[in-house]
Amino acid sequence: MKVLVPVKRVIDFNVAVRVKADRSGVDLANVKMSINPFDEIAVEEAIRLKEKGKVTEIIAVSIGPAGATETIRTALAMGADRGILVKHEGEIEPLAVAKILKAVATEEQAGLVILGKQAIDDDCNQTGQMLAALLGWPQGTFAAKLEIGDGEIQVTREVDGGLQTLALKLPAIVTTDLRLNEPRYASLPNIMKARKKPIAEKSAGDYGVDPAPRLKVLEVTEPQKRRSGAKVGSATELVAHLRGVGVI
Amino acid sequence: MAALVIAEHSNAALDDATAKAVTAAIQISSPVHVLVAGSNCQGAADAAAKLSGVEKILVADDARYAHCLAEPMAELILSLAANYDAILAPATANGKNILPRVAAKLDVPQISEIIEVKSPDVFRRPIYAGNAIQTVEAKGFKKIITVRISAFAPVAMNGNAAVEKIAASADPGLSRFVGENLSRSERPELTSAKIIISGGRGLQSKENFALIERIADRLGAAVGASRAAVDAGFVPNDRQVGQTGKVVAPELYIAVGISGAIQHLAGMKDSKIIVAINKDEGAPIFTIADYGLVADLFEALPEFEKALGV
Ligand SMILES: Cc1cc2nc3c(=O)[nH]c(=O)nc-3n(C[C@H](O)[C@H](O)[C@H](O)COP(=O)(O)OP(=O)(O)OC[C@H]3O[C@@H](n4cnc5c(N)ncnc54)[C@H](O)[C@@H]3O)c2cc1C
Numbered sequence: 176m177k178v179l180v181p182v183k184r185v186i187d188f189n190v191a192v193r194v195k196a197d198r199s200g201v202d203l204a205n206v207k208m209s210i211n212p213f214d215e216i217a218v219e220e221a222i223r224l225k226e227k228g229k230v231t232e233i234i235a236v237s238i239g240p241a242g243a244t245e246t247i248r249t250a251l252a253m254g255a256d257r258g259i260l261v262k263h264e265g266e267i268e269p270l271a272v273a274k275i276l277k278a279v280a281t282e283e284q285a286g287l288v289i290l291g292k293q294a295i296d297d298d299c300n301q302t303g304q305m306l307a308a309l310l311g312w313p314q315g316t317f318a319a320k321l322e323i324g325d326g327e328i329q330v331t332r333e334v335d336g337g338l339q340t341l342a343l344k345l346p347a348i349v350t351t352d353l354r355l356n357e358p359r360y361a362s363l364p365n366i367m368k369a370r371k372k373p374i375a376e377k378s379a380g381d382y383g384v385d386p387a388p389r390l391k392v393l394e395v396t397e398p399q400k401r402r403s404g405a406k407v408g409s410a411t412e413l414v415a416h417l418r419g420v421g422v423i
Numbered sequence: 424m425a426a427l428v429i430a431e432h433s434n435a436a437l438d439d440a441t442a443k444a445v446t447a448a449i450q451i452s453s454p455v456h457v458l459v460a461g462s463n464c465q466g467a468a469d470a471a472a473k474l475s476g477v478e479k480i481l482v483a484d485d486a487r488y489a490h491c492l493a494e495p496m497a498e499l500i501l502s503l504a505a506n507y508d509a510i511l512a513p514a515t516a517n518g519k520n521i522l523p524r525v526a527a528k529l530d531v532p533q534i535s536e537i538i539e540v541k542s543p544d545v546f547r548r549p550i551y552a553g554n555a556i557q558t559v560e561a562k563g564f565k566k567i568i569t570v571r572i573s574a575f576a577p578v579a580m581n582g583n584a585a586v587e588k589i590a591a592s593a594d595p596g597l598s599r600f601v602g603e604n605l606s607r608s609e610r611p612e613l614t615s616a617k618i619i620i621s622g623g624r625g626l627q628s629k630e631n632f633a634l635i636e637r638i639a640d641r642l643g644a645a646v647g648a649s650r651a652a653v654d655a656g657f658v659p660n661d662r663q664v665g666q667t668g669k670v671v672a673p674e675l676y677i678a679v680g681i682s683g684a685i686q687h688l689a690g691m692k693d694s695k696i697i698v699a700i701n702k703d704e705g706a707p708i709f710t711i712a713d714y715g716l717v718a719d720l721f722e723a724l725p726e727f728e729k730a731l732g733v
Contacts, residue, residue, distance in 0.1 A: 188549070188686070191554075191685075192551040192554040192555055193554075194554075194555050201551060201554075201555050268532050269532070269533070270524070270526065270530070270531070271525060271535075272531050273527060284710045292667075293667070295551070295552065295666070296465075296550065296551060297550050298535065298536070298549065298550055298551070298552065298666070299495055299533070299535045300519050300523070301523035301524075301526070301535060302520075302523075303498075303531050304493065304520065304522075304524045305523045305524070305527035305533075306522070306523075306527075307493075307524060308524040308525075308526075308527035308528050309527050309528075312597065313493075313494055313595075313596075313597035313598040314493050314494070314520070314524065315598070316493070316519070317516065317520070318519045319660065324649070329601060332601075333516070333660050333661075334517075334661075334678065335515050335516045335517075335614075335661060335669075336603075336605040336606065336661055337604050337605040337606040337659055337660065337661050338603060338605075339490070339599060339600075339602075339603045339604075340598065340600075340601040340603065340604075340659065341492070341601060341604045342598065342599045342601050343597065343598045343599075344596075344597050344598070346550065347597075352667070353650065353654070353667060354653070354654065354660065360614040381468055386523050387643055388488070388532075389531070389532045389561075389564065390532050390534065390559045390560065390561055391559065391560040391561075391562070392557055392558070392586075393545065393558040393559065393560055394557075394558045395550070395555050395556065395557050395558070396555070396556050397555065397556070397557070398549065398553055398554065398555065398556050398692075399691035401692060401697075401710075401711040403709055403710045403711060403712060403715065404712060404713035404714055404715070405713070405714060405715070406709075406714075406715045406716070406717065407714050407715065407716050408467065408716075409716070409718070409723075409726065410700075410716060410718070410722075410726035410727040411722045411726060411727075411729075411730040413698065413700075413714055413716050413727065413730075414727060414730035414731060415730075416714055417675065417696075417698070417714070420696065422618075422674055422675045422695075422696050423618070423642055423675065423731075
């Protein structure tokens with residue numbers, strides 16, 4: 176079974192985000208970019224399935240600018256087999272991404288697509304569910320554990336009240352939560368090897384998808400700032416303050 | 424035309440998140456209808472009928488909706504979609520799971536986790552873990568929206584909506600419920616609690632969380648946690664507060680042994696009053712705390728409890 180793992184290039188999770196003065200968006204010039212942390216977990220999970228012999232090939236796909244090649248290389252260095260870069264400059268919404276991924280999954284005859292549950296830039300949490308809808312496949316979102324059985328996959332999901340386990344018919348879509356695994360670091364020899372792995376270059380047009388956004392971003396602003404308040408000397412004093420303002 | 428809100432409920436009872444999503448729906452379109460899909464969900468349907476400002480409750484009571492599986496739920500919502508120009512769900516695990524599936528089938532974008540309705544077509548939503556707020560316009564197509572529940576007040580429960588039973592729609596039969604492991608707690612829900620006390624890696628162990636729990640019980644508070652505390656197994660996953668956990672905005676949030684990473688702040692920085700207890704004076708949590716106590720939590724928590732008196 177082939178697995179498709181979409182990977183997104185995003186601002187590194189440790190970088191402090193700055194809103195542009197003209198309110199058009201967030202300043203991405205000269206900031207560190209990385210693979211979306213949830214996608215890294217998705218790549219790791221695909222590799223573990225391959226190590227267990229459940230999966231034959233792992234294809235990492237990224238939709239983004241030329242720089243997204245690096246993101247694909249990260250996945251290849253971890254252990255993915257080959258990459259596809261669908262080149263696109265500028266904003267692209269989850270629905271258009273899902274349409275491109277549908278075309279790729281169909282062309283590659285993937286039996287499983289593992290995606291991050293959300294990207295830490297737009298925080299949308301949509302692409303996996305949308306892809307499942309477009310393909311007519313079942314979805315196991317927010318996965319904390321996976322087990323591939325006979326013709327189905329069991330997914331334990333992080334839900335509001337705890338954990339829920341579902342069995343999905345294959346082919347299926349899985350989106351990863353934080354506790355699914357801890358991604359490996361790529362070793363130096365594997366980083367070298369990844370340079371020789373193939374990355375095909377495509378465009379949205381190759382898949383017949385119009386990548387134009389449908390929502391119009393009117394502005395991007397800073398959130399309301401909170402100021403730090405007073406330091407208190409002891410827990411007893413703290414309780415007195417909280418009683419004073421009537422909150423306890 | 425009309426708005427449809429997908430109810431969050433436990434079959435027997437309605438979740439507060441529904442009443443908050445209704446508040447957003449009223450600002451977008453009218454009349455507002457609420458869909459209660461479940462199994463033996465009369466209790467939730469009866470409660471929904473009291474939601475103020477709601478005209479009609481649609482009830483789909485069938486075994487196939489018992490576990491809120493995305494595929495049959497999406498089919499049901501799609502069967503109703505033609506009657507509405509806006510479909511909303513609270514941004515709970517269920518809402519986030521189901522609604523994008525509906526949006527994709529309708530070939531429209533979804534607007535995730537709105538925190539404000541500026542006009543029926545213009546919404547504000549946080550991006551980059553709440554470090555920026557995006558204002559987006561959605562014009563010319565059906566609006567599919569999830570609502571960040573910490574950002575909206577619930578409507579009153581003094582309404583009298585009509586209740587209409589509807590037939591179940593097709594079940595694609597793609598997935599099957601196997602089991603669940605829900606953490607049971609007598610304490611309030613994180614997303615509706617007035618007071619939350621959260622522990623982080625600084626607590627060091629599951630046993631030490633008792634220090635937090637005792638205070639929670641004294642205050643009638645919910646217990647939350649950082650990702651580090653959940654990853655370390657001190658508390659179950661459903662207690663995680665943050666960008667990828669629960670987003671909360673209680674009257675009082677007490678962060679104990681939590682450093683204040685942006686991903687944690689994303690889930691609690693809209694709380695009314697924030698208290699931080701941390702032994703590191705330089706911990707970022709202090710930059711947003713209204714009251715900061717630089718202290719060893721193993722001394723501060725027992726003293727805090729004692730100061731609450733009997
Ligand atoms: C994609 C992604 C998503 C994430 N989502 C979330 C999320 O939703 N929620 C979340 O919380 N995190 C999230 N994180 C993790 C986040 O970046 C931090 O790693 C995490 O919040 C740290 O938890 P902590 O503050 O408990 O631990 P630490 O950062 O290790 O802080 C522990 C604190 O305890 C203090 N301390 C230690 N001992 C004592 C003592 N005896 N007395 C008093 N103070 C003490 C220390 O001074 C320190 O400040 C996410 C990370 C990523 C990459």
